[in-house]
Amino acid sequence: MLNIVRRQLERNWIFLLVVMLVLGGFEFLICAMVASVDVEGAFGQMTRFAPPFVRAMIEQNLMGGTPAGVLAFGWNHPVVHALLSAVAITLGARAIAGEVENGAIELTLAQPVSRARYFTAHLLFGASALSGVLATGLLGTAIGQQVFSLDAFGWKLALLFVNALLLQLAIYALTLLASALGREAGRVALAGVLVAVLSFLINAVATLWSKAEFAKPYSLHAYFDPRQLLVSGDLAPSSIAILAAVTAIATVAAFVRFSRRDLP
Amino acid sequence: MSALDIRGLRKDFGGVSALRGVTFSVEPGEVFGYLGPNGAGKTTTLRIILGLVRPTAGSASLFGIDSTVPASRADIGFLPGDLRLYGDMTAAATLDFFARFRPAKPPTLRTMLASALNLDAATLARRVKFLSHGTRQKLGLIVAMQHDPALVLLDEPTNGLDPLVQHAFRGLVADFAARGRSVLFSSHVLSEVEAVCKRVAILRQGEIVALETIEHLREKVVRKLTVRFHGEVPSGIGSVPGVARSEVRGGEAALWVQGDLNPVLRAIASANVEDVVFPEPQLEDIFMTYYEPGRRDA
Numbered sequence: 001m002l003n004i005v006r007r008q009l010e011r012n013w014i015f016l017l018v019v020m021l022v023l024g025g026f027e028f029l030i031c032a033m034v035a036s037v038d039v040e041g042a043f044g045q046m047t048r049f050a051p052p053f054v055r056a057m058i059e060q061n062l063m064g065g066t067p068a069g070v071l072a073f074g075w076n077h078p079v080v081h082a083l084l085s086a087v088a089i090t091l092g093a094r095a096i097a098g099e100v101e102n103g104a105i106e107l108t109l110a111q112p113v114s115r116a117r118y119f120t121a122h123l124l125f126g127a128s129a130l131s132g133v134l135a136t137g138l139l140g141t142a143i144g145q146q147v148f149s150l151d152a153f154g155w156k157l158a159l160l161f162v163n164a165l166l167l168q169l170a171i172y173a174l175t176l177l178a179s180a181l182g183r184e185a186g187r188v189a190l191a192g193v194l195v196a197v198l199s200f201l202i203n204a205v206a207t208l209w210s211k212a213e214f215a216k217p218y219s220l221h222a223y224f225d226p227r228q229l230l231v232s233g234d235l236a237p238s239s240i241a242i243l244a245a246v247t248a249i250a251t252v253a254a255f256v257r258f259s260r261r262d263l264p
Numbered sequence: 265m266s267a268l269d270i271r272g273l274r275k276d277f278g279g280v281s282a283l284r285g286v287t288f289s290v291e292p293g294e295v296f297g298y299l300g301p302n303g304a305g306k307t308t309t310l311r312i313i314l315g316l317v318r319p320t321a322g323s324a325s326l327f328g329i330d331s332t333v334p335a336s337r338a339d340i341g342f343l344p345g346d347l348r349l350y351g352d353m354t355a356a357a358t359l360d361f362f363a364r365f366r367p368a369k370p371p372t373l374r375t376m377l378a379s380a381l382n383l384d385a386a387t388l389a390r391r392v393k394f395l396s397h398g399t400r401q402k403l404g405l406i407v408a409m410q411h412d413p414a415l416v417l418l419d420e421p422t423n424g425l426d427p428l429v430q431h432a433f434r435g436l437v438a439d440f441a442a443r444g445r446s447v448l449f450s451s452h453v454l455s456e457v458e459a460v461c462k463r464v465a466i467l468r469q470g471e472i473v474a475l476e477t478i479e480h481l482r483e484k485v486v487r488k489l490t491v492r493f494h495g496e497v498p499s500g501i502g503s504v505p506g507v508a509r510s511e512v513r514g515g516e517a518a519l520w521v522q523g524d525l526n527p528v529l530r531a532i533a534s535a536n537v538e539d540v541v542f543p544e545p546q547l548e549d550i551f552m553t554y555y556e557p558g559r560r561d562a
Contacts, residue, residue, distance in 0.1 A: 003364045011352065103348025107407070110314045110342040111365035114334040262317040 031144025
């Protein structure tokens with residue numbers, strides 16, 4: 001199993017390193033931005049002349065433009081979601097469909113390795129890679145707060161780690177399910193991107209537009225609230241349960257399909 | 265105990281039957297040919313043996329262990345017909361990667377195989393994506409055999425190898441068998457199977473149409489002999505012993521010959537012969553032997 005994990009690391013380390021650096025750097029820059037401008041004053045000026053929906057958005061997403069609110073928004077920024085989902089989707093798509101597409105799975109599974117071990121190795125690698133990338137982002141926030149003398153989030157960052165990891169694991173598991181069903185990594189990745197983008201958009205629209213609020217529970221991103229986590233320190237058990245359930249169900253379904261399909 | 269035992273293997277893909285009741289076994293120390301045209305079901309059989317494809321019915325076992333159990337593959341080697349390796353790995357890293365799946369079976373034959381197949385250290389240091397098709401095939405052969413497996417499954421192994429390396433490869437297979445190892449040699453080229461195998465199963469459209477020793481096969485096969493004469497074709501040439509069928513057009517006779525050639529050679533030697541064409545037997549000749557009405561049990 002370690003052989004397969006090692007192989008995945010050899011194959012993906014450059015991609016993962018780039019994502020880690022960009023994410024860590026992005027969170028660090030958010031800290032720099034918060035420290036270098038009068039955030040509350042700036043947002044106060046903006047909200048005075050902004051239309052109602054922009055005011056609502058600032059209130060909802062940025063905690064009225066407080067430094068903590070802006071830092072929390074730094075974890076709900078589309079760039080951050082795009083980076084994390086890129087890792088989840090790429091690794092999920094490559095795990096099975098990618099290996100089927102490049103044909104290497106035939107010789108690998110002709111070795112004395114069970115499909116369960118093969119699958120678990122990819123799962124382990126995916127979860128570890130996502131954890132590593134997330135940890136680097138959190139390190140960016142923690143170092144930024146230290147360097148720019150901002151109030152530290154402390155243990156709340158651990159809650160953010162758990163919540164963000166579960167969200168990305170859910171996206172990874174859904175992509176893995178598509179991967180177990182498919183033969184082409186590109187198509188599988190497209191399905192994963194569609195899931196992630198739709199989920200993000202549904203949550204964004206439902207948050208800003210009351211008439212669309214009914215759709216919010218159907219978005220995975222609705223169960224990830226960095227503002228609530230980092231400012232209040234609240235992590236809703238229902239959010240954890242739902243994201244964990246989606247991850248577990250999609251993973252089991254992916255394994256059942258993978259263990260029964262003909263290869264390559 | 266057989267190295268490989270296949271019983272009543274059937275595989276349906278949707279409404280299409282790829283295999284229909286395939287049964288054969290490979291004994292320890294045997295080089296067994298698995299012969300059939302493209303699409304006959306050879307690769308499907310190998311994939312079932314390796315647990316990659318699930319049979320609709322029947323079973324396959326390796327050294328008495330059901331082939332769906334990963335442990336059954338502990339002491340085997342495999343070369344796929346369409347070999348695909350990780351292009352970003354070097355050839356040496358590829359060999360290490362596959363060797364690590366069997367910590368109890370170190371790659372003791374690697375150096376010898378690399379030398380026999382002309383793979384030098386510089387080539388082994390190159391990334392797989394930069395290697396030629398033939399070199400990749402050599403690499404695949406080393407992956408399959410480096411741990412000295414008790415059974416090696418080779419799907420079209422000489423594909424892309426130059427004649428010299430093919431010759432070296434045959435020597436390796438013979439040496440392998442001499443040390444009590446078994447080989448399942450799948451191919452659509454009759455001559456290469458003939459050169460290395462003792463026994464052969466012939467597959468056509470998912471069915472085994474013959475399971476014979478090579479000697480028996482040679483005796484049974486009907487081969488086409490074309491003779492062009494100066495002048496008339498000798499009368500009665502179609503009824504010479506060993507001639508199964510004949511066609512005469514002008515000064516040319518096409519004779520389908522089975523078994524001993526001597527009576528036919530004597531018959532044509534008495535005439536004035538201009539040219540003789542007697543090609544290597546092809547798979548189609550063999551299929552004709554087994555499919556011609558009344559000859560199926562010949």
